[in-house]
Amino acid sequence: MAKNRKRQYWLFKSEPSAYSIDDLVSDKTTYWDGVRNYQVRNMLRDDIQVGDRVLFYHSNAKPMAIVGTAKVVKPGYPDHTAFDPNDKHYDRKSDPDNPTWFMVDVSIIQKFDSPVTRDDLKADTVASGMAVMRKGSRLSIVPVTEEEWQAIHQLTGTKDPR
DNA sequence: GCCAACGTTGGC
DNA sequence: GCCAACGTTGGC
Numbered sequence: 001m002a003k004n005r006k007r008q009y010w011l012f013k014s015e016p017s018a019y020s021i022d023d024l025v026s027d028k029t030t031y032w033d034g035v036r037n038y039q040v041r042n043m044l045r046d047d048i049q050v051g052d053r054v055l056f057y058h059s060n061a062k063p064m065a066i067v068g069t070a071k072v073v074k075p076g077y078p079d080h081t082a083f084d085p086n087d088k089h090y091d092r093k094s095d096p097d098n099p100t101w102f103m104v105d106v107s108i109i110q111k112f113d114s115p116v117t118r119d120d121l122k123a124d125t126v127a128s129g130m131a132v133m134r135k136g137s138r139l140s141i142v143p144v145t146e147e148e149w150q151a152i153h154q155l156t157g158t159k160d161p162r
Numbered sequence: 163g164c165c166a167a168c169g170t171t172g173g174c
Numbered sequence: 175g176c177c178a179a180c181g182t183t184g185g186c
Contacts, residue, residue: 013184037169059183060184060185064184118185135185136166136183136185137167137183137185138169138184
């Protein structure tokens with residue numbers, strides 16, 4: 001990792017039925033497996049670095065919302081679930097000697113006392129412009145600006161522990 | 163449940 | 175290489 005690289009911010013989507021903020025609270029740290037989209041793969045492999053911050057977003061949920069924050073503790077490395085025929089995300093074309101898919105490790109920072117719902121996001125001048133709010137946004141990881149990161153903390157009345 | 167917005171697959 | 179068919183994501 002390059003020295004003095006500025007911390008970057010991301011939003012990770014997860015369906016809570018698959019993996020929720022409560023799962024991360026109890027696990028403390030997890031590997032973010034199962035990404036099978038090349039654009040998102042490139043972010044995991046090339047762009048997301050240790051120390052980067054993550055907004056944890058519940059998709060396909062009631063309510064759909066940003067539910068907490070996490071930090072990246074391990075940079076991109078091969079997603080081993082792609083090699084496991086019994087895994088839901090098995091990909092027979094991913095070669096262990098030249099892996100197709102990557103993941104990172106993230107650790108919980110905090111679960112928000114009250115989630116920031118899509119309606120909350122829509123109502124906020126800054127947050128309404130987030131990439132996740134764009135119509136047809138289907139990438140499971142999208143970049144977040146520092147301004148957006150701060151706006152979310154303002155909405156929750158929480159601090160970003162530095 | 164519906165459907166828009168993609169990404170992937172496979173025939174040609 | 176083109177493109178129609180199909181599958182998936184995910185908000186509404």
